[in-house]
Amino acid sequence: MFSKFPPKISVPLFYAFITLMYLIRFLVGNTYGIFLLALFIYYRADELFGISPYTLDQLALWLASQSESTKTALLSSFITVIGFMLAYATATANWKGQLLANLKLQAAGELDVFFSEYSKLATDCEIYASSLIEAVDKIQKNCTLDKAVFLASYNRDQGQIFIQKRQRLIAMGVDVHSFQGRYSTLLLSAPNLKSSLDAATTAVTNINDKLWINVPFHIKGDENVVQTFVNQVNVADCFALKSAVDAHHDELNFSSGAVRGNLMSTVIGFNIWTMYNLYRQGGDFYKVIKERYTKLQK
Structure with missing residues (x-):
């Protein structure tokens, strides 16, 4: 894609492209990114779409004015959506973590x-x-x-x-x-x-x-x-x-x-035995690091 352009153009384009793709992936495919994007849209909705979303106080007043059945339905829907999102995020994170762990071990x-x-x-x-x-x-x-x-x-x-x-x-x-x-x-x-x-x-x-x-x-x-x-x-x-x-x-x-x-x-990962053995072998570790440092200075 970028090989058709000279290096002075293709290299900056490449880094700009991967930076843009990373930001898009973070804002759309990451829980924290989606949250930040939602906050941005909420506070800029008037400028972006010409509408003014409810503030927290207005939302609380609106919810208080609803009937008991409506409140129950809204609360149930909210809990269901949040539960689904948490379950999906957890399952996806575990799946990706397992694949990454297998790749690292390989x-x-x-x-x-x-x-x-x-x-x-x-x-x-x-x-x-x-x-x-x-x-x-x-x-x-x-x-x-x-x-x-x-x-x-x-x-x-x-x-x-x-x-x-x-x-x-x-x-x-x-x-x-x-x-x-x-x-x-x-x-x-x-x-x-x-x-x-x-x-x-x-x-x-x-x-x-x-x-x-x-x-x-x-x-x-x-x-x-x-x-x-x-x-x-x-x-x-x-x-x-x-x-x-x-x-x-x-x-x-x-x-x-x-x-x-x-x-x-x-x-x-680390555990108590890892720390114990690291401290126990501290003298040998120091000698190895010192020898390596000396060779690198030559």
């Missing part, structure tokens, strides 16, 4: 599975990079030939597993952006949801950028497998991968956990 579950898997795979890749660094360091410090051959052979074999995990991480680096589209409305409906997911996504991107390290491989007929292994390992790239995981792993878990906690908080 999103929280998907995020938990996704980022838990990513965190584990990223840690495994960091361990492999550290293993390569350690192997090269031991070989260059003149370890025995048998141990050097073992280190070269073992890390070459582990390299195939690393490649599989790297491919999975790269695919997940693409899939993480799908959460923004799939749950965009939900993420915009509460504070810090989108910003926390953006921070976790940025951590994924920063880690994935350093995954492309050289993986040592076997060369058929190679007579000096140890030196070939050392030549194939780029220690600087391995250090870069290790540093990237160290730097962004906490932010990845912290931000993704913040999203899950925010989504589930309205469903589960």
Whole structure:
């Protein structure tokens, strides 16, 4: 609809449109909005329609002048209408609340599975990079030939597993952006949801950028497998991968956990045991926050 216009026009039009639609929805589809709209029409009826509605005093006098049967009928009708409105509003609110709770739990579950898997795979890749660094360091410090051959052979074999995990991480680096589209409305409906997911996504991107390290491989007929292994390992790239995981792993878990906690908080809520455990773990919580703050300042 707005794509036909240049950004300087389409963007303000978009925000004006959603603001107008929100106001209309609030005034027509919300109990408080309908009440405010009714008050506005009541006090502006003379200007809008050329009529003057009864004041409360006039309405009371009119009601007092009616017969007992009319009063009974009016009171019964009033109670029936109010009861219907309350029942409808309550049922609708419960229905919407249940759907929203289910959607939040679904999103929280998907995020938990996704980022838990990513965190584990990223840690495994960091361990492999550290293993390569350690192997090269031991070989260059003149370890025995048998141990050097073992280190070269073992890390070459582990390299195939690393490649599989790297491919999975790269695919997940693409899939993480799908959460923004799939749950965009939900993420915009509460504070810090989108910003926390953006921070976790940025951590994924920063880690994935350093995954492309050289993986040592076997060369058929190679007579000096140890030196070939050392030549194939780029220690600087391995250090870069290790540093990237160290730097962004906490932010990845912290931000993704913040999203899950925010989504589930309205469903589960706080109780006395929640408060007790939060205070009990206050020292550990302080250390985590301090470490995260220190890393963000770098």
